[in-house]
Amino acid sequence: MDAFIYVLSVNGLIFFLSIIFYFFPPKKINSIYGYRTHRTMQNNDIWSFANSLFGITLLKYAGVGFIAALLLTFINEALMNSWFSMAFMIFTLLIAVISTEKELNKNFDDEGNKKN
Secondary structure (H helix, E strand, O other): OOHHHHHHHHHHHHHHHHHHHHHOOOOOOOOOOOOOOOOOOOOHHHHHHHHHHHHHHHHHHHHHHHHHHHHHHHHOHHHHOOOHHHHHHHHHHHHHHHHHHHHHHHHEOOOOOEOO
16 A cells, blocks of 8 residues: 555544544543543533543544655555654554543543532
8 A cells, every 4th residue: 555545534524523623622521422431421521621632632633643654655655654644643542542542540530520
């Protein structure tokens, strides 16, 4: 497979999904769409906070990862035809999830109440 197509399909897809998630965040708690964990589904305050933060974080890091992957494709096509594109995508998701969970821990207690 062509490295450029591979990067577009892996990193471009996560970037496209982050744009959708940013502009169309889930409004209500549901079982299909959104940043869904047991904690975020406790109440609407946590749900809104987590989905807003996750959308912003994912967009930011998916954009950086997509641009970096595209640049690396032009620099070293063979490298990006291997597992590096997938690694960029996995790191993007990990960073977005970890930073969202950190902020949830800072702002909400285990019962879902906002910390002062």
